[in-house]
Amino acid sequence: MNTIPHSLPIPPHFNPNKVGEVWRVPYQECAAAETWAKQHHIPPSASDKTRICLLLIDVQNTFCIPGFELFVGGKSGNAAVEDNQRLCEFIYRNLGAITTIIPTLDTHTTMQIFHPIFWVNAQGEHPTPAATNITPADIEQGVWQVNPAVAHSITNGNYELLEKQAYHYVKQLSQDGKYPLIIWPYHSILGGIGHALVSAVEEAIFFHCIARQSQTQFELKGENALTENYSILRPEVLIGFDQSPLAHKNIKLIKQLLEFDAVIIGGQAKSHCVAWTIDDLLTEIKQVDATLAKKVYLLEDSSSPVVVPGVVDYTEQADAAFSRFAEAGMHIIKTTELISTFI
Numbered sequence: 001m002n003t004i005p006h007s008l009p010i011p012p013h014f015n016p017n018k019v020g021e022v023w024r025v026p027y028q029e030c031a032a033a034e035t036w037a038k039q040h041h042i043p044p045s046a047s048d049k050t051r052i053c054l055l056l057i058d059v060q061n062t063f064c065i066p067g068f069e070l071f072v073g074g075k076s077g078n079a080a081v082e083d084n085q086r087l088c089e090f091i092y093r094n095l096g097a098i099t100t101i102i103p104t105l106d107t108h109t110t111m112q113i114f115h116p117i118f119w120v121n122a123q124g125e126h127p128t129p130a131a132t133n134i135t136p137a138d139i140e141q142g143v144w145q146v147n148p149a150v151a152h153s154i155t156n157g158n159y160e161l162l163e164k165q166a167y168h169y170v171k172q173l174s175q176d177g178k179y180p181l182i183i184w185p186y187h188s189i190l191g192g193i194g195h196a197l198v199s200a201v202e203e204a205i206f207f208h209c210i211a212r213q214s215q216t217q218f219e220l221k222g223e224n225a226l227t228e229n230y231s232i233l234r235p236e237v238l239i240g241f242d243q244s245p246l247a248h249k250n251i252k253l254i255k256q257l258l259e260f261d262a263v264i265i266g267g268q269a270k271s272h273c274v275a276w277t278i279d280d281l282l283t284e285i286k287q288v289d290a291t292l293a294k295k296v297y298l299l300e301d302s303s304s305p306v307v308v309p310g311v312v313d314y315t316e317q318a319d320a321a322f323s324r325f326a327e328a329g330m331h332i333i334k335t336t337e338l339i340s341t342f343i
Helices: 033-039 079-093 136-140 148-154 159-175 199-212 251-259 270-288 290-295 315-327
Strands: 052-057 100-106 219-221 262-267 296-299 331-333
Touching: 033 199, 052 251, 052 270, 079 199, 079 262, 100 199, 100 270, 136 159, 148 159, 251 270, 262 270, 270 290, 270 296, 270 315, 290 296, 296 315, 315 331
Parallel strands: 052 100, 052 262, 100 219, 262 296, 296 331
Antiparallel strands: none
């Protein structure tokens, strides 16, 4: 096993005060990372004997910038910004130890099962986002029904097929003990600003890519119109009402993660996409070798739960999930710790 590099200085271009803002990353200037790496004697990642992956869940503007659609404010009200300040510093300090960075991108279009346009009530009104859950009983009692107008775009006009699939989906969530279907505000729309990585995090990732000559590996999730996709490893429901495949696991990524010597996970939100991804990874690990859980490290202070004051607070669920992950053998760590001290 190689000696894992110790702490590196944070490059002078990093400005923690800009983490909560959207701006253009100056790629050509950041490409000076190659010179910076030589100055600090950092070899290309291909020479790493201990291969370490940093898996970053949905560190996108839609979740991480104040004023955007699903900003994760957490308990402090500014949590995602604070999380990303720490995350950027963690990347820079541990640049020489991180082999590969894999950012996930929540990726949506307008007409999807969890967006308001998909559903209508008897008056033709759409559900209120973030305040509406849809249950099987709601559909059975006619409280909500699939909007007939979206069938043209999603099922080539076959409304009956769309109705059957939507009801099956909501019922399957209930049977599997998942969160009920939550109607979310329009968010992470492909091609929009909200879909993009937070600028400061993108800059740190690009800097790593150049410095370590390690291609950043972007993983998209959530494009399927008929299922939610909190986890990067699999959608919420895999099989349709007619028992045909609705969506698929990300088998390639699962296999890749299990082959790393260590996987460090951070991002947003701790209560949803982060927890679901870790839970699915743990499921896959248990099917192979439960002791592999010891290879997983959770950056707890770069991730916060969904908290909407006076409406909903998922802190307890997020903490319970992380406690369960720790009991399974995963390690809870902080961004202030150096990789060389725990791997």
